[in-house]
Amino acid sequence: MNATLIDSLRQVSGDSLSFAVGFALLAGLLAWLTLEIFRSLLRVWAENRQQRVALEKLRAQLAETKIRCREAEQAQTGWNGLRKFSVVKKNPECEDVNAFYLKPHDGRPLPQFKPGQYLTFQLDVPGRDKPLIRCYSLSDSPHQKEYYRVTIKKEKSPPDKPELPPGAGSSFFTDVVKEGDILNVKAPTGHFFLDMAKSNPIVLLAGGVGITPMLSMANAIAASGSKREAYFFFGVRNVREHIHKAELEKLAAENDNIHLHIAYSKPSDKDVKGKDFHHEGRVGIELLKEILPSNNFEYYLCGSGAFMKSLTDGLEAWGVPDSVVHFEAFGPATVKKKTAAPTPSETVHLAKINVTFARSNKTVRWEPSAENILEFAKAQGVKIDSGCCAGSCGSCVVAIKSGDVDYLKKPDATPEAGSCFTCVCRPKNDLVLDA
Numbered sequence: 001m002n003a004t005l006i007d008s009l010r011q012v013s014g015d016s017l018s019f020a021v022g023f024a025l026l027a028g029l030l031a032w033l034t035l036e037i038f039r040s041l042l043r044v045w046a047e048n049r050q051q052r053v054a055l056e057k058l059r060a061q062l063a064e065t066k067i068r069c070r071e072a073e074q075a076q077t078g079w080n081g082l083r084k085f086s087v088v089k090k091n092p093e094c095e096d097v098n099a100f101y102l103k104p105h106d107g108r109p110l111p112q113f114k115p116g117q118y119l120t121f122q123l124d125v126p127g128r129d130k131p132l133i134r135c136y137s138l139s140d141s142p143h144q145k146e147y148y149r150v151t152i153k154k155e156k157s158p159p160d161k162p163e164l165p166p167g168a169g170s171s172f173f174t175d176v177v178k179e180g181d182i183l184n185v186k187a188p189t190g191h192f193f194l195d196m197a198k199s200n201p202i203v204l205l206a207g208g209v210g211i212t213p214m215l216s217m218a219n220a221i222a223a224s225g226s227k228r229e230a231y232f233f234f235g236v237r238n239v240r241e242h243i244h245k246a247e248l249e250k251l252a253a254e255n256d257n258i259h260l261h262i263a264y265s266k267p268s269d270k271d272v273k274g275k276d277f278h279h280e281g282r283v284g285i286e287l288l289k290e291i292l293p294s295n296n297f298e299y300y301l302c303g304s305g306a307f308m309k310s311l312t313d314g315l316e317a318w319g320v321p322d323s324v325v326h327f328e329a330f331g332p333a334t335v336k337k338k339t340a341a342p343t344p345s346e347t348v349h350l351a352k353i354n355v356t357f358a359r360s361n362k363t364v365r366w367e368p369s370a371e372n373i374l375e376f377a378k379a380q381g382v383k384i385d386s387g388c389c390a391g392s393c394g395s396c397v398v399a400i401k402s403g404d405v406d407y408l409k410k411p412d413a414t415p416e417a418g419s420c421f422t423c424v425c426r427p428k429n430d431l432v433l434d435a
């Protein structure tokens, strides 16, 4: 009886063992299968992800190539010299500021420009013996194919010298130019522009009429459908100086990626915070630190000298590298691009250079601390025409009879061979100028 029991027990435990072994094998098999399936799924997911990333990269490259091709095509459809444009609309924007809508008189297509670039006008101002050359930034999107738009502020007499006449070119635009008039215009140009093939986040910083290139950049982002993040700070005194107010508000309302921050430094009683403007005070580095999630942006600035100086200094102190800070000077009163001061050995060399103004019959020793030939000539009583004083408009061009010059900043336009833009260069060796 005991032996039978033992046998039965042996059989039962033998069966259990076989069952346990079988079960373990089955479980192992299942685990292995699950792992394999999981691995395969992971592989497929990783491959898909890789393909998606590669596809996105390809798409971005394709988009960039398309933009570059379009830019190259458009560069070819530009024009040389002057082209006639009709003023099809003159729209008062705010106090002393008008927007001018220009269409080519020949009816042919408009070349697209880069947002931030400007037009150069040759103006026949009554009472002047020579045409006046002035530059004005394009203020609308380059995607706008129908017209070019510039927005011009009448420059008043300096507050400390009210006896002086107001700005000649801007007064001509404000007081004389009317719808139907024809103007002589050079093709869009300029090195200060937003690269539309890039998608990195940007900060636009505008003071007063310096908004014009920034508005073009923001409009370009919106019109291209890009989701590029743009923080747009605009500082003015109050609503009376709030250029293109409605357009800015529409731009921000319709584009989540454009974050508009309007700062009024002297709001009037009628100006409503939260409606007309967002911040009381100036656009300064403290405001940027308060609003921006980090300093990791590319910055574009345009405004008065004080505006640009305080912001470029502030950005530098905040650790923003110079290479991502771009700015446009609207004239001599605005901050100059950082140019390296002459080294001690350069100073010694510069101090030995003779500059001859042939027409004025004057030869003088170059002053190493002089900013440029134009300023130096003025100090010597030699008259040279000037316009933008930033190497853009070409008004200060002078023929070089002998010698060479060094450019302190690459001019936007190329001076004709044998001449120089005196506002942005200094002599390299003994120089004879036709001035």
Ligand SMILES: Cc1cc2nc3c(=O)[nH]c(=O)nc-3n(C[C@H](O)[C@H](O)[C@H](O)COP(=O)(O)OP(=O)(O)OC[C@H]3O[C@@H](n4cnc5c(N)ncnc54)[C@H](O)[C@@H]3O)c2cc1C
Residues within 6 Å of the ligand: 118, 134, 135, 136, 137, 138, 150, 151, 152, 153, 154, 155, 156, 157, 158, 164, 165, 166, 167, 168, 169, 170, 171, 190, 209, 212, 213, 328, 329, 330, 331, 387, 388, 390, 392
């Ligand atoms: C690339 C670029 C883009 C620009 N874009 C814009 C833009 O979009 N919108 C815009 O409004 N401006 C823009 N400007 C500025 C514009 O080109 C002109 O500089 C501006 O309109 C003033 O020119 P003006 O002829 O009216 O003044 P100017 O005649 O050059 O006079 C300038 C100032 O000097 C004073 N003045 C007159 N006579 C004398 C004297 N004898 N001594 C001392 N001072 C005197 C005038 O009262 C005035 O305040 C841009 C400039 C550049 C370089």
